Each structure stands twice: as structure tokens, then as C-alpha cells.
Amino acid sequence: MYDDNTNQWYVEIANPLEQQNGKHAPRLRFPVLVPEKYEEDIIDLVIGESVGVNAKGKPIIEYRPYTVEIKRKNGEYYIHLVYEEEVYGRELAYDEPIQAERIAGIDINIDRIAVSIVSKQGNFLQSKVFYCHELEYVKANKRNNIIGETVRDVYDWLLQENVGAVVIENIQLRQRHDTDKRFNRLTHHFNKKKLTETILRRGLRLGFRIKKVNPAYTSVIGRFKYMKKYGLSVHESAALVIGRRGLGYQERLPKELINTIKTKVKRHLIAVLGSMEESYKQSKSGTKQRQYLGMMLKKIENFKKEHEWSLWNILHKFCWLNQYQIQLKEV
Template identity: 40%
Template sequence: MKTTIKAKLLEMPSEESEKLDNLMIRFSSAIRFAFNRRKPDAYDPMNKMDLEKLLQSKYKLNSRYAKDAVMKADSIISSQKELVKEYHSNYKSKLKQVKQELKRAKSKQKIHALKTKLDKYQRKLEEYQKHLDEGTIPKVIFGGKDNYKARCEGKISNQEWKELRNNKFCSRGDKTKKGNHNTRIVLDEEDNIFLRINTSVKKNSSRYEYIKVPLYLLQKKNLEGEVNGRDYKSMVLDVVSKEKPYYVEVIRKDNQYYAHITIEEKTPEIKFANPEQVGIIGIDTNPDGFALTCLDQEGNYKWHKCITNPELTSAKGNRRTNLCGELAKEVVEFIKNKGYSVAIEDLEFKRNSYGNKKFERISHQFVYRKLLTFLERGCKREGIEVIKVNPAFTSIIGKYKYQHQFGISVHNSAALVIGRRALGFNERIPKQLIQVMSSYLNRVKFTKFISSSQWSKWGKIDYLIKILIKTIKKEGGENPAYSKDYAYSRYRKRLLEIA
């Protein structure tokens, strides 16, 4: 498992910082040069080997730096190609949603806004379709689009813009070169840690000049001298002592230098708990945390628990990332000694919908992605088996089938469905819900409903019940807008005609 550890380069003499900045300028320029000759619509395309040789002579880089620059350029191109496919799919989905919304819109203001959005999405879709047809990629701005706009508007100086464009270099690891040849972590006699950097400048005819910069690796200790959290410092030093390969990227930010060190983290073997014999824990991911529901081997409910933090819906930046990590750690600590496997949703993170900005901020995919990523990594570190299942209709099935039965929240009900799906159980529709469908659908529609797939049935049930709840609210003089999960619980007896 790959793990990236952040470190900081401590203060260095101005001469050394100038050499480091000079290396960043040459390496960043080499990446841009390689990118413009490796992209699909390159004016002067070059093969990899010839390009590496040209970079060595043009930018005075050694062969390893030249190869790393070409590798970085190729990774940008491959990433852009994947993004073109994703953006095309997203805008295609958004366009379909806006067209459906336009059919239902009544006010002139709403129709005008939707038509404007429709035109925008159509232009974007055509743009990405053209890239797919021609095998090209969009323009790439090294230094960032926002920074480029700020430079055009005169908000930042030309010098600041150049510093943003030329602020990093990287070096791949090599086990035959004591872990990393160009940026090697070394220790002195007093066990002080340094990063030895090859400046790729020859001070005589044969040898390159190196600079040795003090490196700070974070390690938090309590009053007893024990390390709090994961001991990343020891992990890095262990890799260095065994001369295993590690990747280093040096970045300049706010006149400070940071090193991102990527190592291969050793993890224990996965303990296969055999869910068919001992049961499983289903986990549903939500904007404020996790909902856990434990099942036995027959798929029956045993217990449930919620591990959440309300601050997660409003926190920003590093604070939100930290909260995601703490919640995932709490979940792993809770389940690691219980002997169960874990079932989670196999979510696809696509920005293919539009809607209320406040809701999107709360339920942004960043939270789900971070929570699931941290949870998976935590489980892997503890040797816990993780089973991924299709997330389709888990919340809908849980709400209509298990929420009232076990007196649990809709999130724990969804976790119950996730666990049952991992065990291989199908969710049959209760007779009461089928009776509701037969009461409100004519014979032809009901026949189509019965002959449809199982998941399609659940979708149709959810759609009809939402309409019925709106009707009930209108009759009672309430706001007919349907947005709350507890609306079904409130009107359940009336909908199912239970006395």
C-alpha cells in the first residue's frame, strides 16, 4: 500500500536555496517542454528516448531527472485523457437532467435559467465530444487556471506567476541506488535527518554538486514518550535503513520547502472472517459520518451504532480532512477486535448532477471519497476484510422495509441492506407495499410493475409513495414539498392502510 508522508526542509543558506530554485526552474521547464512534444496534437512530436536525451542537453539535467520529467509529462497527458471521458459523461448526464427539469418548469424565470444552463452544458458536451473524436486533450495551464487569470488581471506580478509555475521537482526511487539517487534521505553520526539533493550541476568534469538540507519528519509524543497516532517518522527511517525505493517530490510554497515522501507501507495479511458463518458489519457513509449495522450469518439484524460528527458538514479544508480521518479511525478501532468483515458501498464519484448549492456543500463527494478512502486504508492496516457492493437503492430499501421493523434510522437501515447484499441476499418487496401499488395503479401499469426487475420495482415504489405523501400534505394544508426521510414514517400507517 502506497503512503505519502509530508516533511519540511528546514532553513538553509541562501546559496543552497538559490540552487534548489534553479533546479525547480529547469525541471519544471523540462516538464512543459516534454508535455508539448508528447501530447496527442503535438506540433513537433518526439519519442521518449530522443526526448530524454534532448532534455539532458537543453536543461542540463542528469538522465534520471530527464526521465522523471518525461514521466511526469506523460502522467499529465494520461490523466487529461481520462478526465475528458469523465467530463463528457458528466455533462451528458447533466444535460439530460436539465431537459427533464425544463419540461416540468412553469415560471418564465425558471425556464430562462434552465435554458441558459442547457446552452452552457451543450457547449461543454460538444467541446469534450470533439476531443474524444480527435483523440486530443484540453489546453493545460501550468501554474493553475486561477493564478493565470489573476496574472492577466494584474493581481499578481510576473515574478509571482513564474514562481508558481516553477515550484517543484520530483525523483523516483530505485532499490539499486540505496532507495533514491537524486534525493536521498541520509543520517549523520548524531542521527539528524537530512535530504541530500543532486542539483544536476557539475562542479567539475565528472561529478555533480549535492546539497544537504535538514529534514523535519513529524512525530508527536505524549508525556510518557510514546508516539501518538501513526509513527510516520519511523516508517520512513525503516525504509531508508533497508534501502527500499521511495519517491520524493520537493515543493516550494510561501517561501517554504516541503518534501512529499511516498513509500510502500507494509500491511498485515487480510483476515478473511467468512461472513457466511460469523456475520458481517454493513457500513453506510453519510455527510456527517458512518452508520454501522451488524448482521448474523443469516442476514438478521443484531445491533447498530452511529459514529458521526456534526462539524463535518460545515468544516473546511484541512479541518474537514482531519475529521474524516478521525471518524474512520474510530470506526476501525471499534470493529477491529469483533472478528467481522466489513461491507461498504462501491461508490462512483462523478460530478454529474446539479441542484441546491447548500445540499451539494453538505453532501459533496469530497466527504464520501475521503471517508471511504480513510476507512479502507484503516481496515487494510488492521487486516480487516472489506467487501464492496453495488449501492443502488440501499437507502430506499432500508427506509421502506427495515426502518420501522427494527426502529432504527434510515442510515442504519441502509447499512443493513448493504450487509445483506454482501452476504448474497435479495430484497423481496413486502406484501403491504405491493398492495399499495395495486391500489393506485391500473391493471396495465401494475402488470408492467410486476414484470419489471427487482431494483426497478423499488424505484417505482419510491416514486409513487412520494406522490402520495405530497397529496396527503396538500389535503392537510401543509407544504407538499417532499424532502425529509421521516415523511414516510409519519404517514406510513395511512399509506399502508393500517388502523
């Protein structure tokens, strides 16, 4: 069991030696050290997964069977949990093609899960956002219930829409290009790994093919390329990019964005270099900035040889959207 008040795991053992007639045996409670890499699996196993609510509005928790063994070794006691994982789906390799007619890209955030469905040709079909604002504030056991309920709602919708495969971010490669102060304050409340693993585990149980992709620039690409085109939020747009990336599609910059970089951004960077005061140019920070801007200008000049992500990075660094209109950032 896990105690939210002490943030500590415990094991309770019945003590039959002190059991009184007609009463339950008293419990002996001992603190347990749980390795971090197993903590999420144990939470799922011991706390269970919320699968609905009863007539009184209380959550219905589904538990998986498991056995507990306590072993003594070198004067220390170890607890072994043994359980089986039923899996009907499969996790695909990064270069393995997706065999499905409809694919869902999923963008996971601290207060919502955005899902966009695409065809196998990479065309946008529809999207939906599943909100879970309470994750920012509740304790661990309640958070586990909310995650279970939200992920269940996601898959109920995907099954209804005949989706056969799911694409999610590989959080080990996660890079946030939209970090803000609010996100930094709430990071410790939000277990991204827990939510992602719940999506993965439930999808495999339900028979989905699941693929992980590099999340680099998905929000940036979605914002500049698809948000206005399909009338989506930035998170739905990112989910669309994730789904397309799972299918192997490259996100080249449209001609209008290339022109923006070659004209507006280029002139902007040249103007910044030209307006630097001589004293600042000679300073350490000024030298670094001149070198950086020079490197960016070189990339713009040789844009045809650059990787798409390099160009998206330039757009991200020096541009932002205001009512779908591209504005230049201060450098």
C-alpha cells in the first residue's frame, strides 16, 4: 500500500498470533523501499485501474491477480510480486510500417490529451481533446484514477472510430519547444511517464498496434503548418504531426514559410547584426550572438541542403503566430 501523507510504501502482514476470536488478525505494518523503475508498475498493480463508476458515483476499480512472496537474504527482507500481463496488441519498431486504415496520433500534456485521426495516406480526418485538469492538483492515488478514466475514454472513442493503430511520443527523446513558466511550476505534479505508459499498456491490452516516434518540433510544425489549415488547437495539430510521423511522412515547409525565412527572417537577422553597438560586438556575449546569427544566416542561404527540422528550428526561434499571422521575435 502507498500512504499519501508520508509518501511511503508499506506492506501489511496479518499477525495470527494475536488474533482474537471472531475478529480479523491485527496487521503488522512495515515500510518498503520500492525502486523507482518499478514504482509505476506497482502502482498499477496494487491500486488498480478505474474502469467506471457504480450507481452511487464511486469508482469501480479493476485489479489484476498477483501473488506476494517475502524472502530473507543476508539479513534483509525482499518482497516479490508475481503477476501476468495480458497483451493482444503489439509495439512496432520505429522503422516498421503501420498496417491500418485509420491511425491516431496522440499529444500528451499536463491537463489534456489531444488525439488526431489520420488516414493511412496521412490525411487529417478528425480530432478530439480529452481534458484532465485535476491531474495538476490531486494526490497520487486520485491521480491514478483520473489517468485510468481519461485513457479509457480515449480508447473508447478510438474503438468507436475504427482506429487500428496509435502513435505516441517517445518521451525519452522529449524536447519541449513550447516550455513556459506555468509548465515548469506544474511539472512536479504531472507524471508524464505514468500517463504515457497507461496509454501504451491499455492500447496493447485492447489489441492496438502502437508506435513511438521522436517528438522533435511536433508542436512547432503543427502550429505553423496545420493549425490554421484545419482550424485545430496547437495540441491537436501536434497530434496530427505525430500521427503522420508514425506513417513515415516528412514535414517539409510550405513555400510561403520558406519565403518567410528567406525574406523576413533573413532581413531581420541582418538588421540585428547591423544594429549592434561596437562595444557589445567585442564582448563575450556579443561575439557568441554574432556567431549564432551568422550560423543561422548560413543555414538560410543553404536551405535546400538543410534537414527539415533545422528549418523548423529557425522558424521556431525567430517567429511566432498572432491570430494566424507570422510575427518576428525580438533577438
